[in-house]
Amino acid sequence: DVKVTQSSRYLVKRTGEKVFLECVQDMDHENMFWYRQDPGLGLRLIYFSYDVKMKEKGDIPEGYSVSREKKERFSLILESASTNQTSMYLCASRRRQQATQYFGPGTRLTVL
């Protein structure tokens, strides 16, 4: 079974803090994605990565950055957290030649 894990299920941070969300997959998938999920807005793509060292902006990249130094790990960084970044963050991965995305359990981030 594909396993996608995220570093925290719940996280509480203060405005202005730098926040790191980590995602790890164990199936040697080339592609990895970060989404945020908000009620009524569905899943919105923040950033994605086709392979190691590669990154592409998604639909809502403002206020976020990413890092993919190793194939199995994709990190989402909030340089200076703001209250409007309070959300559920979901990581996903997929094999390049296959369309199915596999999601992690999510991190519910609250910024106070």
Place this chain on the structure above:
Amino acid sequence: GENVEQHPSTLSVQEGDSAVIKCTYSDSASNYFPWYKQELGKRPQLIIDIRSNVGEKKDQRIAVTLNKTAKHFSLHITETQPEDSAVYFCAASWETGGGNKLTFGTGTQLKVEL
């Protein structure tokens, strides 16, 4: 870029009835249309998908239909059961074999009542 609209946002049905969720997409180049199910507190999981070279696909009680001309696709669940209660997301992408990104709809909260 691609835009996917999904309706309804909430759907309540009696156990045993059918449920239909509809999505429209904007990019005529899109050729891959998956549906994900997210149970409460859990991660989204793929339940069925369809590619643009077919018009319908079935898997037991669920089916997906695609109308490329009208640029819409639908999820049909027959003989609904309480365990079908979840949020369902449609999505669309242009799959090139080299990896691509999905654009998701806003989700439908399905509630199956006893």
